[in-house]
Amino acid sequence: MNFSRLDWTVLVFTLLLIIVYGVYRSRTSKNLEGYLLSDRQMPWWLVLLSIMGTQASAITFLTAPGQAYSDGMRFVQYYFGLPFAMVVVCITFVPIFHRLKVFTAYEFLEQRFDAKTRFLTSFLFLLSRGLSTGISIVAPSMALHFMLGWDFTVTNLIMGGLLIIYTVSGGAKAVAYTQQLQVIIIYAAMFLAAWWAIKMLPAGIGFTEALHIGGKSGKLNVITSGFTEKGFDWKDRYNIWSGIIGGFFLALSYFGTDQSQVGRYLTARSEQESKIGLLMNGLVKVPLQFCILLIGVLVFAFYQFNKAPAYFNLAHEKTMQQSANAGEFAAASQHYQQVQDEKSKTVTALGNALQQHDEAAVNQLRSQLQQEQQQAGLVRDSIKNIVKKTIPGSDGNDTNYIFLRFVGDYLPKGLVGLIIAIIFLASWSSIAAAFHSLASCTMVDFHKRLSKTPATPLQEYRWSQAYSLIWGLFCIVVAQFGYNLGNSLIEAVNILGSWFYGTILGIFLVAIYIKRVGGHAVFIGALMAEVTVIAVYSFDLLSFLWLNVIGAVGVVVFSGLLQVVFFGQSPKVKQKPAFEK
Amino acid sequence: MLPVKKEQIPVFRKWRYWYLLVIGFLLLLIVLFYFFTKYFA
Numbered sequence: 172m173n174f175s176r177l178d179w180t181v182l183v184f185t186l187l188l189i190i191v192y193g194v195y196r197s198r199t200s201k202n203l204e205g206y207l208l209s210d211r212q213m214p215w216w217l218v219l220l221s222i223m224g225t226q227a228s229a230i231t232f233l234t235a236p237g238q239a240y241s242d243g244m245r246f247v248q249y250y251f252g253l254p255f256a257m258v259v260v261c262i263t264f265v266p267i268f269h270r271l272k273v274f275t276a277y278e279f280l281e282q283r284f285d286a287k288t289r290f291l292t293s294f295l296f297l298l299s300r301g302l303s304t305g306i307s308i309v310a311p312s313m314a315l316h317f318m319l320g321w322d323f324t325v326t327n328l329i330m331g332g333l334l335i336i337y338t339v340s341g342g343a344k345a346v347a348y349t350q351q352l353q354v355i356i357i358y359a360a361m362f363l364a365a366w367w368a369i370k371m372l373p374a375g376i377g378f379t380e381a382l383h384i385g386g387k388s389g390k391l392n393v394i395t396s397g398f399t400e401k402g403f404d405w406k407d408r409y410n411i412w413s414g415i416i417g418g419f420f421l422a423l424s425y426f427g428t429d430q431s432q433v434g435r436y437l438t439a440r441s442e443q444e445s446k447i448g449l450l451m452n453g454l455v456k457v458p459l460q461f462c463i464l465l466i467g468v469l470v471f472a473f474y475q476f477n478k479a480p481a482y483f484n485l486a487h488e489k490t491m492q493q494s495a496n497a498g499e500f501a502a503a504s505q506h507y508q509q510v511q512d513e514k515s516k517t518v519t520a521l522g523n524a525l526q527q528h529d530e531a532a533v534n535q536l537r538s539q540l541q542q543e544q545q546q547a548g549l550v551r552d553s554i555k556n557i558v559k560k561t562i563p564g565s566d567g568n569d570t571n572y573i574f575l576r577f578v579g580d581y582l583p584k585g586l587v588g589l590i591i592a593i594i595f596l597a598s599w600s601s602i603a604a605a606f607h608s609l610a611s612c613t614m615v616d617f618h619k620r621l622s623k624t625p626a627t628p629l630q631e632y633r634w635s636q637a638y639s640l641i642w643g644l645f646c647i648v649v650a651q652f653g654y655n656l657g658n659s660l661i662e663a664v665n666i667l668g669s670w671f672y673g674t675i676l677g678i679f680l681v682a683i684y685i686k687r688v689g690g691h692a693v694f695i696g697a698l699m700a701e702v703t704v705i706a707v708y709s710f711d712l713l714s715f716l717w718l719n720v721i722g723a724v725g726v727v728v729f730s731g732l733l734q735v736v737f738f739g740q741s742p743k744v745k746q747k748p749a750f751e752k
Numbered sequence: 753m754l755p756v757k758k759e760q761i762p763v764f765r766k767w768r769y770w771y772l773l774v775i776g777f778l779l780l781l782i783v784l785f786y787f788f789t790k791y792f793a
Contacts, residue, residue: 247785254778258771386792393785411782446770447762453774457781 174319178588185356185592189599193349210344213438217347218448221435223456224350224600226425228307228664231463232361232597233314237483237573239467243392245409247464249665249716250457252418256426257453261446263683264427269442274615276433276679283682285690286620291697292678293616296430297609299671301642303664304605305649308334310571311598312650317485317575318591324651331647334599338606339639346603347438353596360586360593361463367582368469373476376522381472383525384518387537388475388544390468393461408714417716420723421669424676431608470577475518477581481507482554483572485579487562496561503557507550514543606646610638666715670708673722674701680723681730688734696730 213221238246264276273279277296281289308331315326338346369378376384385391397403397410407413426432426449439445481504482488491500517540524532555567578590614635619626626634653663678697681688688696704722707713713721764770 251778251782254774258774261767261771382792386789389793391789391792393789394782443761446767450770450774454777457778461781461785 174587174591175584177584178591181585181588182592182595185589186595189349189352189596192352193345211438212440213347213444215439215444215447215451217351218436218439218444219451220351220354221347221438221604222426222432222448222452223459224354224597225431225435225604226452226456226601227354227357228310228597228601231460232357232593233310233574234571235460235463236467236470237570239390239464240471240573241570242409243390244461244464244468245392245395247393247457247461248395248409248411248414249418250422250460251411251414252416252420253422253456254453255415255419256422257449259423260427261449264433264679265436265442265445265449267683268433268437269445273437275430275612276428277430277612277616280678280682281620284693288678288690288694288697289616289620291694292428292675293612295671295675295701296428297612299668300429300431300605300609301645302649303667304602304609304642305646306653306664306667307598307602307605308646308650309653311594313571314575314591314594317572318579318587327647327650330595330598331643331650333595334602334606335640335643338603338643339636344438346600346607347435350600350604353600357593357597357600358459360589361466363586364578364582364590365462365466365469367586368466368473368577371473371477371581375526376472376476378469380522380525381469384472384475384521385468387521387533387540388471389541390471405717406711406714408716413714413716417714417719420676420719421665421672421716424672424719424723425668428675428679429608429672430612431605434608434611435604467574470574473577473581475515478508479511480576481551482558483569483576484558485572485576487558487565487569490562491558494561496557500554500557500561503550503554507547507554510543510547510550514540514547517543602646606639606642609642610635613638613642666708669715669718669722670704671701671722673704673719673724674726675722676719677723677726677730681727685727685731688730689738692734692738693726693730696728696733697726699729700725 235246267279268276271279271282275293277289277293280292308327312323312327312330315321315330316323319326369381372381382391395407395410397407397412403412404410436445436448439448480488482491491497494500517536521533521536521540524536555569557567558565558569559567578587582590614631618634618638619631674697677700678693681693681696700722703725704718707721708715708718761767761770764773
């Protein structure tokens with residue numbers, strides 16, 4: 172890929188701007204409250220941008236358009252549970268955390284249950300967040316590897332290394348202030364890329380026609396019911412029901428119990444500011460995600476008039492051309508081009524029919540396009556299978572590369588640099604918050620809790636920095652192993668989260684709503700629920716979003732039963748706990 | 753003893769209205785997305 176001097180200038184300037192701004196705004200008290208919670212002085216709009224920046228990683232911007240390109244826009248339904256979750260978090264979790272003035276969400280569990288429940292929950296968080304942060308580093312490292320042609324290990328070390336320097340030195344205040352600038356630049360650049368995709372469409376084909384082309388090819392499937400002729404498909408990943416119910420549990424767990432998010436809104440200067448930040452996130456998240464996915468549909472429409480690669484991973488394409496199966500790969504690619512040429516003719520005719528409002532022709536061309544789209548899909552699947560059997564460790568999926576290939580092949584000089592810059596910025600904003608939360612939990616829930624000798628504020632500050640460094644190194648190692656994860660990275664991270672989030676949420680739900688359940692019952696109940704979640708996933712019984720529901724309901728049911736059967740009616744709360752008004 | 757200062761809720765008088773706004777907006781989006789899907793298909 173050609174990375175011009177202008178691209179380098181834009182990239183370096185944007186990154187320097189963020190670093191200088193971060194350092195300028197990072198002056199804070201050198202103690203635990205200053206380093207981990209910015210002295211609890213943040214206004215609501217900074218909390219909002221920080222929450223958004225933490226949730227939207229580079230994966231969101233890199234692979235979501237690719238997801239829409241291959242599977243349509245139905246992925247947006249995954250976010251339908253989020254606004255409901257924001258309301259519940261504001262009613263239940265925020266008041267408790269603010270009243271107790273906790274550093275981590277898990278401190279509350281020791282006050283409600285006991286130390287072992289706090290350790291277990293914090294450990295589950297560290298495990299899931301540590302692994303998923305490692306996978307999150309793969310996306311930007313992969314993008315650099317793809318765009319600049321550097322070895323993945325080198326790009327992984329650069330990306331992870333820069334992040335470590337940034338997070339270890341910065342603290343929560345640097346994370347929040349830089350996230351503010353990062354989120355603004357990221358969304359501006361993505362909309363610029365979308366505008367450019369529309370601008371490059373042929374004469375007579377505008378935004379509306381592009382939407383019609385996407386819609387008639389089945390890419391604008393924003394709302395899907397999940398029902399087939401055989402009834403409800405429980406393995407269907409994204410539909411309105413799994414989105415609202417499964418997505419609600421996932422979002423509730425993420426925003427209510429995941430320290431990387433709890434740590435963001437605990438920096439607010441008051442309970443009110445935390446709530447407004449969260450509720451505003453509930454208002455803007457779905458429309459913004461819709462817009463990001465729409466970019467994938469615009470890229471799809473663009474490729475109906477321009478030569479689309481049969482396979483989007485350029486590095487694998489080159490490997491295939493020199494492999495033993497090069498002939499088979501070339502034949503399949505040629506077949507794909509023939510199907511694409513046919514499709515281009517149909518799409519052009521469809522564009523004309525739409526302009527002339529010729530309903531009969533539109534209907535006929537729509538059916539034809541859908542058949543050709545199906546055929547193109549089958550040919551692409553066969554190409555993926557050839558790649559899978561040829562390249563060890565690859566599953567042949569190229570969803571993660573679709574948007575990047577478009578950027579590299581078609582966007583003008585300067586804009587390519589800006590898109591690479593947003594990959595850095597989005598990574599920094601979410602991964603920095605994750606490193607920070609991992610360090611917070613290790614420091615507060617384990618080190619400080621188990622330490623027998625009290626440390627000075629400066630020592631605690633230094634230890635927190637050290638833990639940020641250790642977790643950073645751990646994540647770089649995970650990223651190195653995560654490189655060959657073929658599935659869409661955004662799905663990999665969400666699946667991983669679903670293994671643990673339900674159980675963690677269940678523990679909190681019992682803590683808040685079922686006062687008769689004690690520490691022993693919830694501890695064993697949580698372990699049983701986690702085993703159930705892993706079993707359901709291993710036997711592929713349900714789509715992953717339902718794992719959140721199973722984990723949460725599992726903890727509630729198991730711990731309730733254990734309490735009644737083995738631990739009796741105790742511990743009925745004898746006096747009002749500190750977290751209650 | 754000084755009375756505890758109660759912070760003002762921005763825009764609305766009660767948090768309940770904020771919650772209704774967030775949920776209502778989501779429902780509106782779902783309806784719009786439904787017609788969007790139908791129209792362009």
